Amino acid sequence: MKLVPYLTFGGAAEEAMNFYADVVQGEIIQLDRYNSAPGMQIPEGFEEKVLHGRVKFGDNFLYFSDTDRPIASGDSVSLAIEFSSDEQINHAFEKLSQGGNVQIALAQMFWGGKYAKLTDKFGTHWDLNHFNKTE
Template sequence: MKITPYLTFDGQARDAFTLYQKVLGGTLEMMTFAQAPEGERFPAEHRERIMHVCLSLGDYQLMASDTMPGDAACGGGPYEGIKGCSISLHPKSVAESERVFNGLAEGGQVVMPLEKTFWAERFGMFVDRFGVSWMVNCEQA
């Protein structure tokens, strides 16, 4: 069984995943609501929102979509952001940890700077500029 994190955005999925691919690499697949069969049934002002995006990194994937105002992903109300979880990355080197941390944290809020801890060569936490919480954990030098 595989577990794949699926994020929900309020119109920022394209920009978020473009950054994620730039920093993390991988293969990006993206579809707007307008590209879906019967895409014209969606309100014109929301057709360019992302219906589905997938960033594939080897055997792992990160997926997301944009919400439609008032949809079930928002509990039928206004979008309240991504809460209660973090995406955890495990780079293989200190240099890669620093590159990933700095690339994804730019414009966001650092919660814990990337530094040596008793369990890891580098560990840090941040919320990116799209509201996604991340942890970077490099266990080896």
């Protein structure tokens, strides 16, 4: 397992990605825009905004996304974990969803990962992913 900070912005994620990549002397290894997601309802004006981005530095990552919802203090960060097995992600989702609020139920996604997004009973935001696509 690996814990990955996930930073959310109201439209400035790409700018932040470039800034943080420079800060940590890393590189942008993924930049998916809202208009690249098949069948997704895209917020107005967000077609070219960042749906999901990754900056890699050493063995570490920072994840990024833009949102059209208001961002209150503390809402701009979620903890993202990349799991190495279905069993691990299933266990974590079961535990974290108890008493929590599931925004996206655990399911196979178009990018090849099994994914869920939720807020646990303590108010901590989580993004769970098991990238099981064969490379």
